[in-house]
Amino acid sequence: MQNFTDIDDKMINRANEEGTTVKELADRMIEEYFHDADALNIKRADHHPRATENIDEIIELISLLEEKGFAYVTSDGVYFEIAKDPEYGKLSGKRIEDLEAGASERVASNEDKKSPLDFSLWKFKKEGEPAWPSPWGEGRPGWHIECSAMSRANLGDTIDLHAGGVDLVFPHHENEIAQSENATGKPFVRYWMHNGFINIDKEKMSKSKGNFFLVRELAKIYPYQVIRFFMLQAHYRMPINFEKDSLDAAVASWNRMTTCVNNLLYVAKTAPEKAADQEAMQAATQLKEAITEAEEAWDRGLSDDLNTADAIAAIFDLVRAANIAACVPGIPKGALMAAYDKLISILDVLGLNPTESESSIPADIMDLVDRRQEAKKVRDFNLADSLRDEITAAGYKVEDTPQGTKVTKA
Ligand SMILES: [Zn+2]
Incomplete structure (x- = not known):
């Protein structure tokens, strides 16, 4: 499940600025998100619930908390009372006393709150804001409660994995635990997976710094598959640094991978069924050993908190061994194809496909391909045809397949 926050202060402000509704803004943003996520081959979840479509579940959860004495009503909404939860802070390792000392220095936004740390479960309606009826009055959900309610509605009281950015550990995920566990009396999450920040040229990416870009x-400049490969080269808990040199290096590494795979297939076509001589037989044995070693190292990497960095290093060990083996005359077809199959199957686990030619297609050609797609979408077939001619003239072939548009070097 992957849930969307489709209502919050920022969205309300932006919708007002743009003279649109929060719903229209949310629809557009979600569509944009899927555009890039699909292109990066991020599989869609089974459920993509939205906060505004789960208001009943949210109200139910807040009611449960109120019944059990964890929630109280103030002039501007309903709050969760942190002092009632002795386990508060267990995910982030923060202590309530330290947090309160820090929070009280800031100006309290609401005088009725029992503690500055108490967080909002339900916000009463303000002028010009979308609102829903509730037992406490018209309003909208607080941010944290949405996730707890949608998780419970779709997946039950306890889930195995909860992912999210490391910046969400406190207070967001801490608050999710407090709400869910105190409402249901059961553990909320078995394992938390928090990903590191995205840095641009070693500085944290943020809108305020202006070093912000969209994956599209x-x-x-870089094909989506190379971007995916680049990101998987770092362990997910580590910060990931986007800079030209590292991305260019990822292109070179990815090209080594695709070259190796294509070469294995090419050499295997004319390779004998049986090893031609002693040397070829020995090369085949060595390659098979390299496959087993790579598979074991790959498995160790992924079993160690999804260490994709180590797993990818294991794949490159196999690439090196395969390149050496493919140069030995008379090496049997079976050994080459075993290496080929292994590379394809383990890369597939990472959502990568080295036989896809797009990764070696230059950006300006891909741009023409995208424009042709757009033209076809709006049924401008003349433009689509002339773009196809341009692509062909540049030495590339474009095909429409059930899996989408395929581009290859002609
Ligand atoms: Zn959340």
Whole structure:
């Protein structure tokens, strides 16, 4: 399940600025998100609930908390009372006393709150804001309660894995635990997986610093698959640094991978069924050993908190061994194809496909392909045809398949 917050202060402000509704803004943003997520081959979840479609579940959860004495009503909404939860802070390791000392220095936004740390479960309606009826009055959900309610509604009281950015550990995920566990009396999450920040040229990416870009802008220079490969080269808990040199290095590494796979297939076509001589037989044995070793190292990497960095290093060990083996005359077809199959199957686990030719297609050609797609979408077939001619003239072939558009070097 992957849930969307489709209502909050920022969205309300932006919708007002743009003269649109929060719903229209949310629809557009979600569509944009799927555009890039699909292109990065991020599989869609079974459920994509939205906060505004789960208001009943949210109200139910707040009611449960109120019944059990964890929630109280103030002039501007309903709050969760942190002092009632002795386990508060267990995810982040923060202590309530330390947090309160820090929070009280800031100006309290609401005088009725029992503690500055108490967080909002339900916000009463303000002028010009979307609102829903509730037992406490018209309003909208607080941010944290949405996740707890949608998780419970779709997946039950306890889930195995909860992912999210490391910046959400406190207070967001801490608050989710407090709400869910105190409402249901059961553990909320068995394992938390928090991903590191995205840095741009070693500085944290943020809108305020202006070093902000969208993946589709990056994809004009680097194919989506290379971006995916690049990101998987770092362990997910580590910060990931986007800079030209590292991305260019990822292109070179990815090209080594695709070259190796294509070469294995090419050499295997004319390779004998049986090893031609002693040397070829020995090369085949060595390659088979390299496959087993790579598979074991790959498995160790992924079993160690999904260490994709180590797993990818294991794949490159196999690439090296395969390149050496493919140069030995008379090496049997079976050994080459075993290496080929292994590379394809383990890369598939990472959502990567080295036989896809797009990764070696230059950005300006991909741009023409995208424009042709757009033209076809709006049924401008003349434009689509002339774009196809341009692609062909540049030495590339474009095909429409059930899996989507395929581009290859002609
Ligand atoms: Zn959340």
